[in-house]
Amino acid sequence: MLRLEDLTLFVRAAALSSFSEAAREAGLPPAQVSSAIKRLETALNIRLFARSTRSLRLTPEGETWLPYATQMLETMQAGLQQIQTPDDEIRGTLQIAVPSDLGRNLLLGIFRQFRQRHPALKLRILFSDQVTDVFKDPVDVAFRYGSNEDASYVALPIAPENRRVLVASPDWIAKNGEPATPADLEKCDALTYVLRGRLFDRWTLTARGETHEVQVNGTIISDDAEVIRRLAIAGEGIANKSWLDVSEDVFQGRLKLLLPDYEGDGVPLNMICPHRKQLSPAVRLLYEAVKERCEALVQRRG
Known part of the structure; x- marks a missing residue:
């Protein structure tokens, strides 16, 4: 047996x-x-x-x-x-991988509310900006930015219209002024992000059908997306961030949008599963909870 x-x-x-x-x-x-x-x-x-x-x-x-x-x-x-498990209750352990900044500043609050609605469910949350292998790593689902380029897994759309935005603190703006055009960014302190050896120091902005690619410079580089956000709040420079990562900071006045008439690169958010058989009731309910909150934030941005 x-x-x-x-x-x-x-x-x-x-x-x-x-x-x-x-x-x-x-x-x-x-x-x-x-x-x-x-x-x-x-x-x-x-x-x-x-x-x-x-x-x-x-x-x-x-x-x-x-x-x-x-x-x-x-x-x-x-x-x-x-x-x-009773029909109205889900149990077990749900293992989730999330990006550093998004996980701590948005998803963690959603997860806490989700747990309150399902007290018999345990959550194991892994925070990392590295791409999680949902086949090899011990996770049930992973939340990941970017388009679905691997047909071997299932990518359920959470916020397909999410984009990057430029943000800086009110203190930084008071000292340095706001950039009026994308070209002005070349003279500003940029907070740049590096992931798997790639430095994201070329920022793309689009308005009225015209695309501008700007080479930015700065004195601080980090491989942690949350560090970039914290440095922006502290007045160290301009950050080019996913709207979902900084939406609450903008609403609370900790950060201000710059060049709001320009659109940044698209950064769709997906929930990744190995395959559709992994979509347990717990996974489906979590997907719906996260999608509802993220869609509301994207619509509020406009």
């Missing part, structure tokens, strides 16, 4: 290519993962992994069986959820 725990450890070990990593993720001794795989191999009468001191890979039989094991695991988990 196949055990649910053994199936889970097999799927995770295959995704991570490591018994020790699967054990660490599950909080188990590596020997327990090895025993689980041996039980599966005995029950199935096949070898699932080719093991050596330096590598771990699926055998051809293991590769063939992996999608079936994944489907079995999902079916068993869905069945358990149905028999253990």
Whole structure:
């Protein structure tokens, strides 16, 4: 008889290519993962992994069986959820990956309200500006900026019309004045962001069908989007940010929009899932809650 725990450890070990990593993720001794795989191999009468001191890979039989094991695991988990959960309550743990700035300053508040409506649900929230691999990393969903360029996962639109905006603090504006044209940005202190080695120091603005690409300069660079936002609030310069990241700061007067007649680059927000079978009731309800709030903010910006 196949055990649910053994199936889970097999799927995770295959995704991570490591018994020790699967054990660490599950909080188990590596020997327990090895025993689980041996039980599966005995029950199935096949070898699932080719093991050596330096590598771990699926055998051809293991590769063939992996999608079936994944489907079995999902079916068993869905069945358990149905028999253990009342119709009006969701349980379990939902693991979520979110961008640093957006997560702390907008999504965290939405998540707290969501938890209050569903007290039996646990949330595990991972904050990072790095792109999360929803197949390999231990997350159920990831919120990600950018267009959907990978057909291997499902990208549910949260705020497809979201764009970048230029912002600075009232103190900075009082000292330096507001730029009147995109060309004026070349002489301003720009707070620039770097991600995976790419420096975002060319800002694009569009108005009346004309596009302006400006090379900006500044003395502060950071790989943390929240740091850029905080520096802007502190009066250190101009930031080119997603509207969703700074909307509350603008409404509260901590930041002011610059060159409001110009449109910045589009930065659509999506919720990423490995595939549609991952859309559990908890995931669907969370999607609806986040989408409702973000759509309202984008519409308020106009």
